[in-house]
Amino acid sequence: MxxxxxxxxxxxxxxxxxxxxxxxxxxxxxxxxxxxxxxxxxxxxxxxxxxxxxxxxxxxxxxxxxxxxxxxxxFSTMVKIFVITYSTYGHINKVAESIVKGLQKTGVEVGRYQIAETLSEDILTKMHAPPKPDLPTIVASQLPEADGYLFGFPTRYGTAPAQVKAFFDSTGQLWAKQALLGKPAGFFFSTASQHGGQEVTVFTSLPILAHHGMIFVPFGYAHPYLFDNSEVIGGSAWGAGTIADGDGSRQPSEKELAIAEAQGESFAKVATKLAAA
Ligand SMILES: Cc1cc2nc3c(=O)[nH]c(=O)nc-3n(C[C@H](O)[C@H](O)[C@H](O)COP(=O)(O)O)c2cc1C
Structure with a gap:
């Protein structure tokens, strides 16, 4: 009060x-x-x-x-942001932790969800995928509860994974009602290699936002590490990112996590302004 x-x-x-x-x-x-x-x-x-x-x-x-x-x-209309991820090997989940930290700095309410797996346990075992984190699985009907969304996922040949596509394919009823119209959304991502398609992964996901009438919120060059060429650093103006290496051995670096935290914070500010408009 x-x-x-x-x-x-x-x-x-x-x-x-x-x-x-x-x-x-x-x-x-x-x-x-x-x-x-x-x-x-x-x-x-x-x-x-x-x-x-x-x-x-x-x-x-x-x-x-x-x-x-x-x-x-x-109290009841506190700006609510959902951080929704799909991750096979966990890199995206680690980046998401920093995204959440950044969001929370601004006092917004954060909902943390994962997208349902579509691969069988058998295939996941063959892919050496670790168990999923203990997070609620998002269902399409929950999306309108939020004022904005940060989606995180690894690339698949420069596009979103099939799991993410399957989730968005389940949002047809929301599309029919234009229930997500005007809501802001941003992305963060992960690739195996430095030039494995970080930016194009967001680019190829934009039609989904466009068809829902959602507003893409890029990160811009809003962190000095995006100008740092002294080491390999994932992320860009399109959002935070990490590089996992072909065998998944590389973990998100401190600089990548700092960019992710900054993205969470700046996204929350934009979403808060939009929610108040
Ligand atoms: C089918 C498939 C396609 C992939 N395509 C690419 C790609 O085009 N470029 C790339 O750098 N990494 C590619 N990867 C590697 C993943 O992006 C990498 O495993 C992921 O970023 C790790 O994130 P995660 O631990 O959150 O799953 C691919 C992986 C799979 C399984």
Whole structure:
């Protein structure tokens, strides 16, 4: 609750009405208690007209009521961002942790979800994929609950994995209602190699946003590490990224994670402005 609301509520709800009620001048022949006498002496000797007092009280009441409503309303309408990922080997999940950290810096509410796997356990075992993290699996009908989305996934030949495509294929009902129209979305990604298609993976995912009427929020060059050529650093103006190596042995670097955190923070700011518009 805004700190100034507390004294205002006390004044508006208790002090002003009590002055008015207790200050009603007693009839000359009316017995006056000591207490009433004291209160009367504290208050106006000559009362302003009732319409004036009532409109005064009314204005104060409504402003503080409005503040109270705003307070509860703010709670229920806190900007909510979903971080939705698909990851086979876990690199994207690690980047997502930094994305979430950045989002949380701005005070937005974060929902963390993963996209359902479509491969069988047998195939995943053959691919040496580790177990999935303990995260709720997103279903299309949950998407409208959020004010914005950051989607993270590894590349598959420069496009989103089939698992991600399958999830978006399940959003037809939302598309029919244009339920995601005007909502902001950004991407972060992972490739095996430095030139394995980070940017094009986002580029080939843009039609999905366009058809839903969603607003693509690129990261831009909003972090100095994007100008750093002293080492291999994933990510670009299109979003945060990491490079896993062909055998998955490389883990997201400190610099890549710093870019991811910055993307979370800057995305939250854009989403908050859009939600308030
Ligand atoms: C079918 C398939 C296609 C892939 N295509 C590419 C590619 O085009 N470029 C690339 O750099 N890596 C490619 N990769 C490697 C993945 O992008 C890499 O394993 C992933 O970024 C690791 O992220 P994760 O641990 O979150 O799954 C491919 C992997 C698979 C299984």
């Amino acid at each position: 805004p700190f100034f609301a507390v004294p205002k509520i006390i004044i508006n709800y208790f002090f002003i009405p009590s002055i008015y009620l207790f200050s009603t001048a007693p009839h000359p022949h009316q017995a006056v208690s000591k207490q009433q006498h004291f209160l009367t002496s504290l208050s106006f000797k000559k009362l302003p007209s009732p319409p004036f007092v009532f409109s005064f009280i009314f204005i104060f009441y409504t402003t503080s009521l409005f503040q109270l409503l705003l307070y509860f309303f703010n």
